[in-house]
Amino acid sequence: MFERPQGGERAILVHLTLDRSEEDAQDLAEFQELAVSAGAEYMALITGRRPAPDPRLFAGSGKAEEIREAAKQGDAKLVIFDHNLSPSQERNLEAFLQCRVVDRTRLILDIFAQRARSFEGKLQVELAQLRHLSTRLVRGWTHLERQRGGIGLRGPGETQLETDRRLLAERIRQIRLRLMRVERQREQGRRARRKADLPTVSLVGYTNAGKSTLFNALTQADVYAADQLFATLDPTLRRLELPGVEPVVLADTVGFISRLPHELVAAFRSTLRETVEASLLLHVIDASHPDRNGIIAQVEAVLAEIGAVDVPQLQVFNKIDLSGEPPRLERDSEGQARAVWLSAAAGTGLDLLSTAIAERLRGGTVHGWLCLPPVAARLRARLFNLGAVVAEQSGPAGEWLIEVRTSRGNVDRLCRQEGLCAEWVRSGFEIPVV
DSSP states (O other), X not given: OOOOOOOOSEEEEEEEEOSSSOOOHHXXXXXXXXXXXXXXXXXXXXXXXXXXXXXTTBSOHHHHHHHHHHHHHHTOOEEEESSOOOHHHHHHHHHHHSSEEEOHXXXXXXXXXXXXXXXXXXXXXXXXXXXXXXXXXXXXXGGGGSBOOSTTTOOSOOBHHHHHHHHHHHHHHHHHHHHHHHHHHHHHHHHHHHHTTOOEEEEEEBTTSSHHHHHHHHHOOOOOOOSSTTOOOSOEEEEEOOTTSOOEEEEEOOOBOTTOOHHHHHHTHHHHHHHXXXXXXXXXXETTOTTHHHHHHHHHHHHHHHTXXXXXXXXXXXXXXXXXXXXXXXXXXXXXXXXXXOBTTTTBTHHHHHHHHHHHHHTSEEXXXXXXXXXXXXXXXXXXXXXXXXXXXXXXXSOEEEEEEEEHHHHHHHHHHHTOHHHHSOTTOOOOBO
16 A cells, blocks of 8 residues: 655656757756755756656656665655656656655746745645646545545545545635636726826746846836746836836736746736736846757747737846846847847846837837927926927917927827827928837
C-alpha cells in the first residue's frame, strides 16, 4: 500500500531533452533558478536525452534508477521535473523513487503561491492550484479510494475520492464568484479611465527583466523589486506625467516565462486584461541576457496567447549597465520610436523613454492654426498647460488665433471634452499631420 511521501526542501532536479536538437543551456539555467526561487536546495541535477517520454515513468527505468540513487546519496525527499507529468506518471514515479515528485507546473504554482500578496492575487493562485489538483486526485493517496465507514459515517456509499472532488468543485465555484466581483471593480476603474480619456501603458516582459525597477524609476513608487523570478505578481497602477501629453496610467504586471502553465494564463486572465486593453505596451527586455532574441520570441508567444499581440509595442532594452551598451533611442524607417536602451537601476536613459512614450501616444503630431471663440478660455488654458501653443494672435471679434503643435490624440480628446469641434477651425486654416 503506497502512501504519499512527506515533503522536504532537499531536491533532485531532472531536465531531459526530448528531441534531437541541441540542449538549450538557457532553459536549464532557468529551471535551476525556478527551483531556487521556490526554496529548494538541490543536491544533484540529472540530465539526459530521449526521443519521447516514457509512458510509465517519463524518464525511463534506467534514468529513474539513476534519479533514485542520487536521491539516496543526497538524502533528498523531493524530485523536481522540468516537464509536465501526467497523473499516472507522477504516481508511478513517487512509488518507484519513494520521494515526492513535482512537475514544472506545480513548481511555478508554488512560487506564485509564495509571491501573491493581494486578495485578488491569492485567489487567482488558489484557483490555478485547484484546477491543477482537480486532474490529479487519482494518485498516490490510497485513502481516497476507500469508502467512508464507521460509526456515524456510514451513508449512501460515497467514496472519499468522490467527496474530495465535490468539495474541490465547490471551492472552485466560490473562488470564481469572488474573482468575478473583483473583476467588476477593476472594470469600473477601466471605465473611469476610458471616460477620462486616460491611456494605459502596460509593462510586459520576461520575468526578472527589471519591470518593477523601471516602474519605480518612472513613477517614484515603492513596488517590491528583487533579482529573482516572479518577484511581483499583483498588478500595480500609477499615474505617470509625460512631456507634451496629458497624464497616463502605467501598469506593472506579472512577468512571463517559457512554457507558462495554462492554468496560470486562465487564472490570471482578468489581471492580464490590463495588458490586452492597454494603449501601448512597454516590452522590457534584459539587454544583458545571452539569449535575448529567444526571450523576445517567448514573450511574443505569450502575448499572442492572451490576445495582446496587436497592441502597439515599444521595446525597452533594460540593464545596459550590465551589457555595456550606451543609452539611446532607436527609430524605424518612418521616424517612429521603436526601441529605447536604458538602465532602470542606474537611472540612465529614462528621459529618452519618456520622450518615446509621449511620441507613440500622440499617434502623429498635429501642427496648424486654431480659431477659438471667447467662450473657449478654458480650452485655451488647457492648450497652454499642455505646452502645445507655438504662437498666438488676437482676432477682430475677440477670438484667439493660436498656432498649435501637439498630438492628434490631444486634439481629439479636447474636441470631445469641450464640444467645440465646429468652432475650432476657421475657414482657411487646416491642421495637417506631420
